[in-house]
Amino acid sequence: MNQDRLLKLGWGAAGVLAVAGLLWSIGSCIDRGEPARRLARRADDWRELQALQRVAAHRDAGLARLRQPAATGTNSTTLAAMIRGGLGAVATTIKELDPPAAPDGWSLRRVKVNLKDVNGDALGLLLAQLASNRPPWTVAECALKASTRPGWMAEAELTLEQACVADAPTPAQK
Amino acid sequence: MSNIYGLDGEGDKAVAVRAVRRGLGWDFIPATLDEVRHAPRARVAVMLRQKDSLLRPIRAPFGDLRKARRVLLSLLDMQLPFPVESCAVAVAELRSEGGETRGWAALARTEEITRVLAAWREAGVDPETLDQESLALWSEARRTLPGVRADAERLHVVAYLGHDRITVVLGRAGHLVAAHGLGMEARDQAVRLLKPYMGGGAAVWIFVGPASATSAGEAVRLAVTRAWPGEILPVAEAESFLARALARRQVSAGSYPCNFRSGAFAHDRELERGVRRSWAGLAAVLVAGLLLIGANAVWRTAAARREAAAQAELTRVTRLLAPLGAARGNEVLTARRMVEQESKRLDPVLQAGNPEVLVTLRKMLDVAAEQGLIFDTLRLRRDGVAQASGVAVDWRRAELSEREWAGQGIDVRMERRDEWADGHVVFNLSSGGKP
Numbered sequence: 001m002n003q004d005r006l007l008k009l010g011w012g013a014a015g016v017l018a019v020a021g022l023l024w025s026i027g028s029c030i031d032r033g034e035p036a037r038r039l040a041r042r043a044d045d046w047r048e049l050q051a052l053q054r055v056a057a058h059r060d061a062g063l064a065r066l067r068q069p070a071a072t073g074t075n076s077t078t079l080a081a082m083i084r085g086g087l088g089a090v091a092t093t094i095k096e097l098d099p100p101a102a103p104d105g106w107s108l109r110r111v112k113v114n115l116k117d118v119n120g121d122a123l124g125l126l127l128a129q130l131a132s133n134r135p136p137w138t139v140a141e142c143a144l145k146a147s148t149r150p151g152w153m154a155e156a157e158l159t160l161e162q163a164c165v166a167d168a169p170t171p172a173q174k
Numbered sequence: 175m176s177n178i179y180g181l182d183g184e185g186d187k188a189v190a191v192r193a194v195r196r197g198l199g200w201d202f203i204p205a206t207l208d209e210v211r212h213a214p215r216a217r218v219a220v221m222l223r224q225k226d227s228l229l230r231p232i233r234a235p236f237g238d239l240r241k242a243r244r245v246l247l248s249l250l251d252m253q254l255p256f257p258v259e260s261c262a263v264a265v266a267e268l269r270s271e272g273g274e275t276r277g278w279a280a281l282a283r284t285e286e287i288t289r290v291l292a293a294w295r296e297a298g299v300d301p302e303t304l305d306q307e308s309l310a311l312w313s314e315a316r317r318t319l320p321g322v323r324a325d326a327e328r329l330h331v332v333a334y335l336g337h338d339r340i341t342v343v344l345g346r347a348g349h350l351v352a353a354h355g356l357g358m359e360a361r362d363q364a365v366r367l368l369k370p371y372m373g374g375g376a377a378v379w380i381f382v383g384p385a386s387a388t389s390a391g392e393a394v395r396l397a398v399t400r401a402w403p404g405e406i407l408p409v410a411e412a413e414s415f416l417a418r419a420l421a422r423r424q425v426s427a428g429s430y431p432c433n434f435r436s437g438a439f440a441h442d443r444e445l446e447r448g449v450r451r452s453w454a455g456l457a458a459v460l461v462a463g464l465l466l467i468g469a470n471a472v473w474r475t476a477a478a479r480r481e482a483a484a485q486a487e488l489t490r491v492t493r494l495l496a497p498l499g500a501a502r503g504n505e506v507l508t509a510r511r512m513v514e515q516e517s518k519r520l521d522p523v524l525q526a527g528n529p530e531v532l533v534t535l536r537k538m539l540d541v542a543a544e545q546g547l548i549f550d551t552l553r554l555r556r557d558g559v560a561q562a563s564g565v566a567v568d569w570r571r572a573e574l575s576e577r578e579w580a581g582q583g584i585d586v587r588m589e590r591r592d593e594w595a596d597g598h599v600v601f602n603l604s605s606g607g608k609p
Contacts (some may be wrong), residue, residue: 007452014459021466022459028470035477042484048506049491052513056495059517059524066527108526124536131529139531143553146564163526 062160066135066163077158079111079130080135086126091116097159107166110140115156117147135164177216179205180421181507182384182414184290185297187337188220189384191417193425193509195198202418215443219303219420222434224341224355227252227282227306228261232268234275239268250279262287262439266309266430267350278350280306280432287434302441304434305420307334308343308353313428314419315380316348323348328378328405329371333390333398334416335383340364344371350430358385361394365401370371377404382415506601531556537582538562545575547601560586562603569599 077085083092092115099108114121130137141159148154178193180202210216224354230253234242242249246265251258261281268277287304294301311332315322322330326347334341338358338589344351354367379399385391399406409415423431427569435441440448485502494506500508542549542564549564566572569590576588585605592600 003449004395007449009454010453010456010460014456014463017463017467018459021463021465021470024470025466028473035481036262038481042481042488045506046491049488049495049509052495052506052509053491056513056516059520062524062527063382063520066523102518102522106520106523108246108522114186120539124539127532127535131532136529137192138526138529139554139556141553141555142531142535144549144551146548146550151237161526 067165077133079113082130083113083115083126086129087115087118087122090118094163099161102163102166105166106163109162113156113158113160113162115130115158116154118153118156120151120153123153127158130160135162137162176425177213178421178424179210179213179216179218180417180419180424181207181210181218181220181299181301182417182420183336184293188297188416189414191414192420193421200422202414202421204414207297207299216299217303217424217443218299218301219424220290220299220301221305221307221310221416221420222282222286222290222344223339224306224308224353225357226286226290226355229266229306229308229350229353230254230279230281232265232275232277232279235273237270237273237275239270239275242268242277246279250281254489256283257422260284262434262437264306264432264434264436266306266432278430279311280309280434282306283432284438285438291435291439300441302435302443303420304439305357305422305423306432306434307341307416308350309430309432310419310423311341311416312343312345312350312353313384313423313430313512314415315343317422317428317545319380319409321378321407322380325378330378330380331368331398332380332382332578333394335381335385335388335394337385337388340394341383342368344368348429358390361390361397364394365397368398368402374401377402379404379406382407382409382412384413386412436445469506525556528556534560534584537584538579541575541578541582545571545578547572556588558585558605560584560603560605562586563591564601564603565594566599566601568597569593569601572599572601 078092080092080094083090083094092113095112095114097110097112099110101109127139138162139158143155143157144153145155146153176193176195180191180193182189188205188207190207190210191202192205192209194201196204210218230250232242232246232249234245234249243265247263250263254261258281261283264280266278266280268275270276282304290304291301311334314329315332317514322345328346329351330345332343332345334343338359339355340358340361341353341424342364343353352371356363356367379395379603381391381395383391386395411418416559422428436442488505489499492500492509495509496512535552535554538552538554538560539549541547546567548562548566549562551564552562554560566575572588572590576586579586586603587606589602589604590599594600
């Protein structure tokens with residue numbers, strides 16, 4: 001192959017390469033912002049996922065509190081015993097209600113407690129004690145009626161709920 | 175050491191000069207033809223004598239130089255007694271002036287070029303440059319004698335006196351006006367030849383050439399200066415003036431360039447240089463193309479890597495929330511759906527563990543005690559429903575309590591029902607805040 005032919009071929013190849021490089025560069029220049037935009041979209045998605053993770057973590061922390069093992073002996077104490085212990089010989093009625101449907105792995109209890117002539121402070125202390133029980137009893141609804149004696153209530157009607165892990169032994173109701 | 179030479183004359187009588195680098199400039203020292211013959215890869219410039227070539231002015235009634243170049247051969251053809259195709263043409267000057275094109279073209283018959291080159295090859299020299307005598311003389315005068323360009327009034331005449339010929343080049347203000355060549359045997363014709371140009375007054379004479387100090391040269395000098403007395407500019411080493419001009423025009427481009435060794439007469443080394451330039455250009459284009467492609471590839475790869483890393487992190491975080499993963503682009507949607515489903519599923523459990531009613535009850539009772547409110551009845555539900563009735567010391571205290579509860583996030587509305595004689599106010603409370 002003579003030099004002229006080689007030069008022609010070389011110029012052809014170089015021209016094709018240069019044009020390809022140029023066209024590619026023009027293309028890159030035109031959509032130069034696209035990779036940055038895609039990265040920004042992923043960063044936005046990542047931030048949203050982080051927010052969702054925080055929601056899930058908050059939820060899991062709530063569940064973890066319910067799963068915590070009972071402090072010494074409290075779990076074995078029945079609700080009736082706790083009320084007696086907190087309020088003394090107050091006229092008490094405890095009625096087991098149909099619990100809401102519980103998800104797999106969990107069991108729920110709902111009870112209605114009626115108390116007559118109860119001291120307000122003692123009731124407050126009892127509710128705090130119930131809330132700190134493992135698993136806790138929480139108030140779903142309360143209806144209080146004042147007594148003529150200052151600081152006392154003629155009647156207190158409480159709806160209490162308790163959630164615990166399904167296989168955990170639940171204390172007897174009464 | 176440079177091997178750049180200028181040769182004036184033909185064969186063994188030639189005056190030789192070598193260009194030598196001196197600082198930033200060049201110096202020109204005498205040399206011999208033998209030295210030139212034996213110098214490796216010598217770059218030698220010789221010339222075609224004025225009497226063996228032609229100088230023709232270019233005149234065109236338009237100032238467009240590109241257009242002038244296109245019609246140049248036609249313009250010259252009209253001035254020639256033979257076809258322009260039988261000549262090599264070198265455009266020495268082309269300028270636009272006052273809407274016109276002006277310049278000079280040097281022409282040489284191809285057989286004359288062939289003859290001169292053959293003569294030099296026979297003498298053992300293969301010149302790279304075949305210049306034109308008058309152009310070389312005038313450009314050297316312009317470059318080395320400051321008055322030639324500065325003096326716009328007087329005609330300057332460079333008179334080259336050789337052993338075999340006389341060449342006169344005339345110019346004013348640095349611009350070439352005319353050039354003529356005579357054989358030495360026709361030296362008596364010099365005065366007659368110059369007469370048409372000498373009507374404008376005093377001339378400045380520049381006598382150069384190897385015969386300027388001979389009796390024949392002296393005779394010519396006396397003849398013309400007697401006819402038109404004028405200033406004679408002294409020139410150092412006048413005998414090698416033309417050889418210096420030829421050497422200098424190789425090392426630094428000056429005015430009125432000319433080389434008949436182009437096209438079919440191009441020197442082998444010039445052809446080699448052309449090929450090398452072509453290869454170098456090719457390599458430059460090739461490298462530029464490769465660089466462009468490489469830079470784009472690197473940029474795109476880097477961008478793709480960054481994107482892949484971001485996507486991997488997104489996938490990782492998504493799997494923490496949605497263990498089965500999600501389709502690309504649907505990560506947030508899928509994860510949000512999973513979190514919402516799970517939260518809904520576990521809502522009864524979470525609600526059963528929610529101590530909010532007790533907290534609200536405590537806050538309401540605390541504020542009531544602080545503001546002197548007495549509840550007759552109070553009902554609170556986890557879904558936010560609050561109902562109460564009672565007695566306040568006065569309505570202001572009731573409103574204060576409402577504001578305090580609002581500050582603690584308990585949204586209730588107080589309704590004034592009745593007022594006792596002692597100022598106590600009976601109120602109702604319900605959830606929902608102010609209407």
